[in-house]
Amino acid sequence: MLHALVGTLGKYVSLTQEEIDVIASLFSFRTFRKRQYILQEGEINRHETFIVKGVTRTYEVDEKGQEHIVQFGLEDWWIGDLYSFLTETPTKYNIDCIEDTEVFQITKTNLEALYEKVPKMERHFRIIIQNAFIASTNRVASSLVKSAADRYLDFIAQYPQIEQRVPNHQIASYLGITPQSLSRIRSQVNKK
Amino acid sequence: MLHALVGTLGKYVSLTQEEIDVIASLFSFRTFRKRQYILQEGEINRHETFIVKGVTRTYEVDEKGQEHIVQFGLEDWWIGDLYSFLTETPTKYNIDCIEDTEVFQITKTNLEALYEKVPKMERHFRIIIQNAFIASTNRVASSLVKSAADRYLDFIAQYPQIEQRVPNHQIASYLGITPQSLSRIRSQVNKK
DNA sequence: AAATTTCATTAACCTAGGTTAATTTTCTCT
DNA sequence: AGAGAAAATTAACCTAGGTTAATGAAATTT
Structure with a gap:
C-alpha cells in the first residue's frame, strides 16, 4: 500500500x-x-x-x-x-x-x-498541480472548440481505463451531455 | 517596471x-x-x-x-x-x-x-499554478452547469476590468458563444 | 475629414443536443 | 435463481444557441 x-x-x-x-x-x-x-x-x-x-x-x-x-x-x-x-x-x-x-x-x-x-x-506538488492545470486548460479548450461527438472520441482515446470502469451515463455527465445524447452519439459512431 | x-x-x-x-x-x-x-x-x-x-x-x-x-x-x-x-x-x-x-x-x-x-x-510558483488550476476547474464546472447568459453575468461580475477593455466579440469567444448570441443575451439582460 | 475596416445589433431560419416517455438490457441484492 | 433497481436505448418533439445576412455605429488609417 x-x-x-x-x-x-x-x-x-x-x-x-x-x-x-x-x-x-x-x-x-x-x-x-x-x-x-x-x-x-x-x-x-x-x-x-x-x-x-x-x-x-x-x-x-x-x-x-x-x-x-x-x-x-x-x-x-x-x-x-x-x-x-x-x-x-x-x-x-x-x-x-x-x-x-x-x-x-x-x-x-x-x-x-x-x-x-x-x-x-x-517541487513534487508543483509538478502534480502543473499537470492537472494543463489537463484542465485542455478540457476548457476542447469544450469551446469541439462537438460532443468529438469530445466523446477524445475521451475514450485518452482514458480507455475509465471507459471500462464507469457507466455511460456518468461519462455523459463528464462530457456535459445527457445519457440519451451519448447513446445517440455512440450509435452513430458504431454505424461508421 | x-x-x-x-x-x-x-x-x-x-x-x-x-x-x-x-x-x-x-x-x-x-x-x-x-x-x-x-x-x-x-x-x-x-x-x-x-x-x-x-x-x-x-x-x-x-x-x-x-x-x-x-x-x-x-x-x-x-x-x-x-x-x-x-x-x-x-x-x-x-x-x-x-x-x-x-x-x-x-x-x-x-x-x-x-x-x-x-x-x-x-513555493511561489506552486501557489500561482494552484490558483490558476482552481480558476480553470471552476470554469470547467460552470461550462457544464450554467447557461450562456449565466456565464456572461458571472464573467462581468468576476472580471469587470476585462469587460471594460476587451471588445464584446472577444468576450463571446471566451464564453464559447457567437457575438450574435452575446448581443441577444445582452439585450435580454438590459430589458430586466 | 473621408475612406476603410472593425464591431455591434437585429432578424429569419436552422441544428445539435435537451426533454419526456416508453422499452429493453444489465446489475445487484436476497 | 428471481425480483427489483439501475442503466441503456430509441423515438418524438422542443429549445438554446448557431448561421447567414443586412444595417448602422465606432474605430483606424490615409
Whole structure:
C-alpha cells in the first residue's frame, strides 16, 4: 500500500529512507466502499486524497438537482477540492466512489509539515498541480472548440481505463451531455 | 517596471535584496504593440510571461478558422502555454495583445536556475499554478452547469476590468458563444 | 475629414443536443 | 435463481444557441 504512495511521491524527486519515514508518518490510509462519500457538499475538505486502488467521481449538483461530473479519479491520481482544502471553506463538490476504493490522505497541517521536513515535496506538488492545470486548460479548450461527438472520441482515446470502469451515463455527465445524447452519439459512431 | 514583478514574486514569500538581484538578472523586459503576437501556433513557447501593463488573449484556431479565446491576460497575471514551455513542443495556441503591453519574461533554463538559487520561488510558483488550476476547474464546472447568459453575468461580475477593455466579440469567444448570441443575451439582460 | 475596416445589433431560419416517455438490457441484492 | 433497481436505448418533439445576412455605429488609417 505505502509503496504506491511513495513510488508516486518519488516520481519527480528521489527520496531517502528517512524521507520515506516522514511521509509514512504524515499520511493516513483509509478504505471506502462503492457509493460511499469521500467528501460532501458543504463540508470543508480537510484532506487531499491519493488513490491507491479504485475509481472516484467529483461532481457538482445544480439547482435542478442534476449531477455534473467535474473529474474522475483513478489509481495514482490525486483528488479533492483544492480550493476548499486551502481556504478551509465549504466545498460545492461531492466526491464518491464508483468502486471500492483505497486511499492515502493528508491534512493541510501535515502537508505544510511535509513541505518543511522534505522541501523537495514542494517541487513534487508543483509538478502534480502543473499537470492537472494543463489537463484542465485542455478540457476548457476542447469544450469551446469541439462537438460532443468529438469530445466523446477524445475521451475514450485518452482514458480507455475509465471507459471500462464507469457507466455511460456518468461519462455523459463528464462530457456535459445527457445519457440519451451519448447513446445517440455512440450509435452513430458504431454505424461508421 | 521591475518593482511590479518583484512585488508579485514576493507576494507569497519574502525576498532579500540579493534574491531580488537574482530575479532581476534572470528575467528580461519586453514591450509589444497592440495586435502584436507574443506567441504563435507551431512555435515552442520559450518564455513564461508576466504582464506589467496591458491586456492579452490566448486563443486556439479551429479547423474552420474560428478563434476560441482560452484565457485573457491582465496586469500582474502570468500567461503562456505551460505545456509547450515545459515539454518544449510546438504550441497550439496563439497569444496576442489587445492593448500595447509590457512584460517580463523568463526562459525555462532561467526558471530552473531561479528555483536553484531562490528555492522559495518553488513555493511561489506552486501557489500561482494552484490558483490558476482552481480558476480553470471552476470554469470547467460552470461550462457544464450554467447557461450562456449565466456565464456572461458571472464573467462581468468576476472580471469587470476585462469587460471594460476587451471588445464584446472577444468576450463571446471566451464564453464559447457567437457575438450574435452575446448581443441577444445582452439585450435580454438590459430589458430586466 | 473621408475612406476603410472593425464591431455591434437585429432578424429569419436552422441544428445539435435537451426533454419526456416508453422499452429493453444489465446489475445487484436476497 | 428471481425480483427489483439501475442503466441503456430509441423515438418524438422542443429549445438554446448557431448561421447567414443586412444595417448602422465606432474605430483606424490615409
